[in-house]
Amino acid sequence: MxxxxxxxxxxxxxxxxxxxxxxxxxxxxxxxxxxxxxxxxxxxxxxxxxxxxxxxxxxxxxxxxxxxxxxxDPFQGTVLANFAAKELGAKKAYCLGELGNEYDQGLISYFTEAFKAAGGTVISDSFPTNNSDFTTYINKAKSEGCDVFFCPVSIAYSTQIVAQAATKDVSFAILGSDTLDDNMVLDAAKGTDIKLYVSTFYAEGGNADFDAGIKEYINTNADAKTANGGNDTIxxxxxxxxxxxxxxxxxxxxxxxxxxxxxxxxxxxxxxxxxxxxxxFDDIGDAKRDTAYIKTADNDNAAWKFVTQQSAK
Amino acid sequence: MEFAVSQILSGISLGGQYALIAIGYTMVYGILRLINFAHGDVFMIAGIMMIYMATTLPLYIAIPAMIICTVLLGFLIERAAYKPLRAAPRMSVMISAIGVSYLLQNLALYITGGQPKTYPRIPWISDTVTIFGARTYVVTLVTPFLVIALVVALTLLINHTKIGIAMRAVSKDFETSQLMGVKINTVISVTFIIGSFLAAVGSVLYFTNYPTVVPMSGAMPGLKAFVAAVFGGIGSIPGAVIGAFIIGICETLIKGTDYAIFSDAFTFALLIVILVAKPTGIFGEKTTDKV
Missing domain, CATH: 3.40.50.2300 (Response regulator)
Known part of the structure; x- marks a missing residue:
């Protein structure tokens, strides 16, 4: 049930x-x-x-x-920090999370730790629950000259952040965790010049049989398609x-x-x-994983593009 | 410079959107002495209706249709949940308003399944413009002018029309105006219709700026608009507008500092300070004790 x-x-x-x-x-x-x-x-x-x-x-x-x-999270935060520092060459990061949200704040602290260890500086802010005006935070990140904007927040907030950053002509890349790996975020980024990277559990193209099967299911089930944002992106x-x-x-x-x-x-x-x-499973009950997928938003086609497999090292 | 301009623009725009909601609060309070807690949720429902209508209808039909449905919703809420309680103690009506608020939120949760919905892009006002190096939506610039135009129209309506005179009479003394032949049910319905209309217009502006609607979208703006109405002096329309602009601008300025976490705390602390120092707000009516 x-x-x-x-x-x-x-x-x-x-x-x-x-x-x-x-x-x-x-x-x-x-x-x-x-x-x-x-x-x-x-x-x-x-x-x-x-x-x-x-x-x-x-x-x-x-x-x-x-x-x-x-x-x-410690793994994911570290992976993202390494990706920002090594692949994107970022020196200064802006972190934004929801106040009192264990997920957001946890990831931000692991990201901060790893990013500082890689020689970068970090500015962190938190916004209150049900906030919808993110332009102030975006302005701040912009005026501080940050290279990446790390916002591991839930979908309702991340779509707002992406849409509002798009109007602000930002030069930084938006970096997100697995929560941003959603078609609604892609829609928000569609047609803009936002650079968006997310870490995630699976990237489309990883298993052809599975991709084909799921797409068939989504395309033959109207409710599933609506819940998936009206398209068959996996x-x-x-x-x-x-x-x-x-x-x-x-x-x-x-x-x-x-x-x-x-x-x-x-x-x-x-x-x-x-x-x-x-x-x-290991002794604690966690799955043994050592790599995460990094994807970027292809804003012309509203699709995810596989970037790299990033490890925590 | 770009940072300052950008922050102030955000603040003015946010203040204008709060103002449109705050007018609905303040008018209903002025006439019924009722704090209509469902008002913020009417604003959210207007946003959700727009999303569903825009999927099937062209925008030039969807926007007027959404406004008409929102007005109808405000009217029906008053008839169903407040009118039967006209003779009941004021507390009962307030609790009924809280009930309507939760009903609307849960209804929205049921309809949307809790999924955040993306607001449609409205041509022209969703375009971006650059002012002194700061990029923003056209809606940011349009909002304050639209608010001022609507407030002027509303003031003219209240001061120079028959229904306006009736509204002022009802707000002064409920029973006496009824004795004088004022149809109070009509007057109250008109008040709710105007309030809901402004909430609908406000929702178009607000969700164009912040294009995600969830069932709780109305709660925070509603609460802030309420604070703005109290700040300006509840019952006073210019007061609500000025209060809303002050709150909107202060909020965005605080978010730009290192104390960003306290932006909401500031809004509500301001409410407490105002209630303690000047309970009637900036433009509040002076209460005269009748002996």
Missing amino acids: LITVLTSQKAPAAAAVLVGKNVAIVLGSYGSGVSIAASETFKNAGVAAMGITCTNPNVTAGNDHYFRICFL SAVTAMGYDAYFVAIEAIKAANSTDPGAIKTALPTVKYTGVSGDIA
Whole structure:
């Protein structure tokens, strides 16, 4: 069953509904804040949960029921900082995150650490929840002469930032995390001269069979197409959701039962080769990953272009 | 220089958009003594309606249709949620307003599925222009003039037309004007219609500048516009406009400093200071004690 949860405050209630329905395993959530808030409910019920795109270390740290199939923030923040410093040659970075959002602030601190280690300087700001005027922050980054604008924020904010930066004739590149890997962000950048780079879990073209299958599904299902932003571009979260689903099936096979307890015991041993790469869990419950994909927005065609595979080293 | 011009332009534009919402708050308060908490959400619904209409209709039909639907929504809210409570204590109407606010937010959440929606580009006002080296949307420049034009029109309406005289009478004394033959239900409906119209126009300007609409989009601008209305003296239209410009400009200036985190805190701290130091606001009516 599917439950859509938008805020961390509502996560425990949604988790209780899932537990009440006697689910065998929980897939999700999309975000770290929500996952952490719901964690306790799953723990008490003895249900294993598998995070799909939540990248904060605290999701899996210090518990034995939360797993994840994606990479982590320290890794992602470092990858992006290395990319900015080495590939883009950036010296000064502007970081902007949502106030009180664990995901944003976590990534910014890992990025800052790695970027400073690479010899750069960093200016950081936070905006309040539900803010929609980002021109002031963009002006500030511009007048400070920053080379990159790092904003690992959720889609509602990132589309605004990209659209507003486009009007300001900015020279810096916008750098985003996996949350910016979304077709709505592409639409915001379409036809502008914004330079946009994002790190992500999967880039289209990584697995031809998977790409063809998903495109067929999207094009034959009107609701799926609308939810995908009205086109058939494959975002990384689609690939990750797909992999998570099959890892869960592998776990159920390994446990040979749909009992939540048995699945929880079997899950750490599961190994699966998904479309986003090999998936195996370490002692903490995190997937072992060592590279991230970097993509850039092709503003003429509203498509993502694969740039490089960047490692944390 | 470019930085300063850019910040001040952002502030004026934001202030103008707050002003259009603040007028709706202040007019309803002036007449009904009701803080219409649903007003910010009417503004958000106007944005969402525009997005859905623009997918099927050409813009020159979609914009008027959106404005008419928003006006209708404001009218229906008043008839359904406030009119039956006319004789009830003021607190009941306020709670009803909070209920409508949450109803609209959750309705929007249900319709959009919580997905952020991108506002359509409106020709000309979405174009970019360069002023003293600062690039901005045309809408930024249009907003203050449009606000001033609308306020002048509104002031003329209130001071020189029959409905305007009735509005002023109702705001002075509810029962007496009813005894004098003023049809208060019509007057109140007209107030909501004007307020919703301005919210609809404000939503076009606001979402052209900040082109993403989520169900919570109306909450913050609504709250800030409310603060602006209180700041200027709730019940006073010029007060609401000046209050909105002051709040919009201060907010953007603070965001440009190292204290950017405190920009919202500043707005609400200002509300507290005003309420303590001058409870009636800058242009508030003086209350005379009747003996």
